[in-house]
Amino acid sequence: MAELERGFDKVCEVFRIHSLNEQQKAAIINLVTKKKDVFVNLPTGFGKSLIYQALPVVFDEIVPEKKHVVVVISPLLTLIRNQIESLTALGLRAVSLSHLSTEEECRKVEDGYYTYLYATPESLMKNERWRC
Numbered sequence: 398m399a400e401l402e403r404g405f406d407k408v409c410e411v412f413r414i415h416s417l418n419e420q421q422k423a424a425i426i427n428l429v430t431k432k433k434d435v436f437v438n439l440p441t442g443f444g445k446s447l448i449y450q451a452l453p454v455v456f457d458e459i460v461p462e463k464k465h466v467v468v469v470i471s472p473l474l475t476l477i478r479n480q481i482e483s484l485t486a487l488g489l490r491a492v493s494l495s496h497l498s499t500e501e502e503c504r505k506v507e508d509g510y511y512t513y514l515y516a517t518p519e520s521l522m523k524n525e526r527w528r529c
Contacts, residue, residue, distance in 0.1 A: 398430075400458050401425075401430065401455065401458075404425075404451075404455035404456075404457075404458035404459060405417055405422065405425075405455070407454050407455070407457075407458050408447075408451040411454050411487065411489070412447065412450070412451070412487060417451070420437070420439060420443070421451070424448045425452070425455060428452070429452075429456070429459065446480060449467055450467065452467055453465040453466060453467055453512045453513075464509055466509070466514060467512065468515075469513065469515045469516075470521065471515065471516075471517065472517055472518060472519075477515040478493070480513075481493055481513070481515060489512055491511060491513035491515065492505070492511045492514060492515070494514060494515065494516040495516065495517065496520065496523070503526065
């Protein structure tokens with residue numbers, strides 16, 4: 398549990414916030430320690446996105462020898478764009494996968510350069526490169 402607390406502290410440092418709220422902590426704890434699927438139903442502006450954005454930071458504290466990545470699939474292009482801008486402004490590596498992705502971006506994804514991968518369902522389904 399000490400690693401988890403260090404993870405929470407690191408999230409606050411990386412995202413430049415004072416603390417996580419109790420709902421954010423509970424969701425992360427359920428996912429990380431209990432390995433449970435998590436459904437979060439909170440009002441707009443409550444910090445739902447931070448829950449999944451925090452996961453690589455938390456896991457990097459718990460299992461530092463591995464690189465951790467979050468894949469976010471959303472139909473909302475504006476949300477994707479805004480979140481990538483916010484993460485990039487914090488110095489985090491985020492990219493949107495789409496038909497507009499450059500070959501360099503695709504190679505960086507495959508090489509594990511990015512921590513946050515965003516895509517629309519259509520962009521993943523229509524692109525053979527990202528299908529198994």
